[in-house]
Amino acid sequence: MTQPTDSSLPFLPFVRPEIDEATIAGVADVLRSGWITTGPQNAAFEAALSEFCGGRPVRTFNSGTATLEIGLRIAGVGPGDEVITTPASWVATSNVILEVGATPVFVDIDPRTRNIDLERIEAAVTPRTKALIPVYLAGLPVDMDRLYEIARRHKLRVIEDAAQALGSTWHGERIGKLGDIVSFSFHPNKNLTSIEGGALVLNNEDEAVLAQKYRLQGITRSGLDGMDCDVLGGKYNLTDVAARVGLGQMPHLARFTALRKALARAYFAGFEGGAAVRLGVGLPVADFENSNWHMFQITLPLERLSISRGEFMEQLKARGIGSGVHYPAIHLFTLYRARGFKEGMFPHAERFGASTVTLPLFTQMTADDVARVCRAVNEICEACAK
Numbered sequence: 001m002t003q004p005t006d007s008s009l010p011f012l013p014f015v016r017p018e019i020d021e022a023t024i025a026g027v028a029d030v031l032r033s034g035w036i037t038t039g040p041q042n043a044a045f046e047a048a049l050s051e052f053c054g055g056r057p058v059r060t061f062n063s064g065t066a067t068l069e070i071g072l073r074i075a076g077v078g079p080g081d082e083v084i085t086t087p088a089s090w091v092a093t094s095n096v097i098l099e100v101g102a103t104p105v106f107v108d109i110d111p112r113t114r115n116i117d118l119e120r121i122e123a124a125v126t127p128r129t130k131a132l133i134p135v136y137l138a139g140l141p142v143d144m145d146r147l148y149e150i151a152r153r154h155k156l157r158v159i160e161d162a163a164q165a166l167g168s169t170w171h172g173e174r175i176g177k178l179g180d181i182v183s184f185s186f187h188p189n190k191n192l193t194s195i196e197g198g199a200l201v202l203n204n205e206d207e208a209v210l211a212q213k214y215r216l217q218g219i220t221r222s223g224l225d226g227m228d229c230d231v232l233g234g235k236y237n238l239t240d241v242a243a244r245v246g247l248g249q250m251p252h253l254a255r256f257t258a259l260r261k262a263l264a265r266a267y268f269a270g271f272e273g274g275a276a277v278r279l280g281v282g283l284p285v286a287d288f289e290n291s292n293w294h295m296f297q298i299t300l301p302l303e304r305l306s307i308s309r310g311e312f313m314e315q316l317k318a319r320g321i322g323s324g325v326h327y328p329a330i331h332l333f334t335l336y337r338a339r340g341f342k343e344g345m346f347p348h349a350e351r352f353g354a355s356t357v358t359l360p361l362f363t364q365m366t367a368d369d370v371a372r373v374c375r376a377v378n379e380i381c382e383a384c385a386k
C-alpha cells in the first residue's frame with residue numbers, strides 16, 4: 001500500500017486543546033443551572049488549584065494578563081518604580097508594568113535556556129527597582145534558588161510569570177507551591193485551559209482578599225445588603241462556565257504533562273543526526289525533570305538558509321503542518337522603541353526572537369505526527385541550505 005505524502009495528511013496545527021466529554025457535559029449543566037458568572041464552579045476550581053499548589057491561597061481571573069497586573073498591584077508596584085524582566089516573552093509581560101505606571105527594565109536572556117539571564121540581573125538593579133518578573137518560557141523554570149537569593153539580597157518582590165509552567169517543577173516541587181506571587185494562564189494554547197483565564201497564587205489571606213477586591217471593582221460585601229469600595233479595582237472575574245472547563249481539566253494535568261514529555265523526547269530523537277541539526281538548527285534544553293514541555297521551539301540558522309523564517313513556515317504549512325512564533329523581542333516593538341529601546345541592546349533575545357519557530361506539540365499528537373514534523377523540517381533545511 002502506498003504511503004500518503006505529508007501534504008495529503010490532515011492539517012496538523014501547532015496546538016489543539018483536549019477537552020473531554022465529561023467536561024463538555026459539565027459546561028452544559030452550568031449553562032442550565034442559571035448561574036453562569038463567578039460562583040460555585042469558580043470556588044471549586046480555586047480550591048483544586050490551591051490543593052495543587054500546596055494549600056496556598058489562589059484566586060482566579062479572566063486572563064493571565066490580569067493576574068500579572070494584579071500581582072504587581074498587590075506587590076505595591078506603581079509610578080516611579082522599576083521592574084526587571086525579560087524581552088523574550090509575550091508582550092503582556094511588560095505591558096502590565098506600564099499599565100501600573102512603572103518602568104520595565106529588560107535583561108537579556110541566557111541563549112541556552114532562553115530565559116532571563118540571572119547572572120545579569122544584579123547589574124540592572126537600581127534604587128528604584130521594586131520587583132522581578134521572570135518568565136518560564138515554554139514551561140522551563142529559571143534557577144529558583146538563584147532567583148530568590150537575588151530577590152532576598154535586594155529586598156525585591158517576585159511576580160513569577162508562570163503562564164506556561166503549570167505542571168512544571170523545581171527540584172521536585174511544583175511551580176506555584178513555593179516562592180512569592182505566581183501567575184498562571186489558562187489560555188487555549190496552555191497545558192490546562194479554561195478557554196480564557198488565569199490564576200494568582202498568593203502568600204496569605206490578606207493578599208487573597210486584596211486580589212478579590214482588585215478582581216471586581218474594589219468591592220467588599222457584608223451581609224445581604226452591605227457594600228463598600230476602598231480600592232480602585234477592575235472587571236477581571238472568571239465565569240463559572242470557564243471555571244467548569246478548568247475544573248474538568250485538573251484531573252488530566254499529570255497525564256497531559258507525561259504525554260508532552262514523551263512527544264518532546266520523540267522530537268529530540270527525530271532530529272538526532274538529521275540535516276536540520278547538522279545545519280545548525282537550535283533545539284531547546286532537554287530538561288525532562290523540571291519542564292512541563294508547554295512548547296517545542298527550534299531556532300533557524302537563517303544565515304545558512306536561502307529562505308526567510310516566514311518562507312520556512314509557509315513551506316511547513318504547504319506540507320500540512322502549523323507553526324508559530326513565540327516570541328519577537330519585546331523591546332523592538334514600536335511602543336518600546338518610543339521609550340528608547342533599539343536593536344543591539346539585548347542581542348541574545350533579538351537573535352532568538354528573529355529565528356524561533358514553535359512546532360506542533362499537543363496531547364492528541366502521536367509519535368508518527370512528530371516524525372512527520374521532523375521529516376518536514378529536515379527536508380526544508382536540506383533543500384534550502386546555501
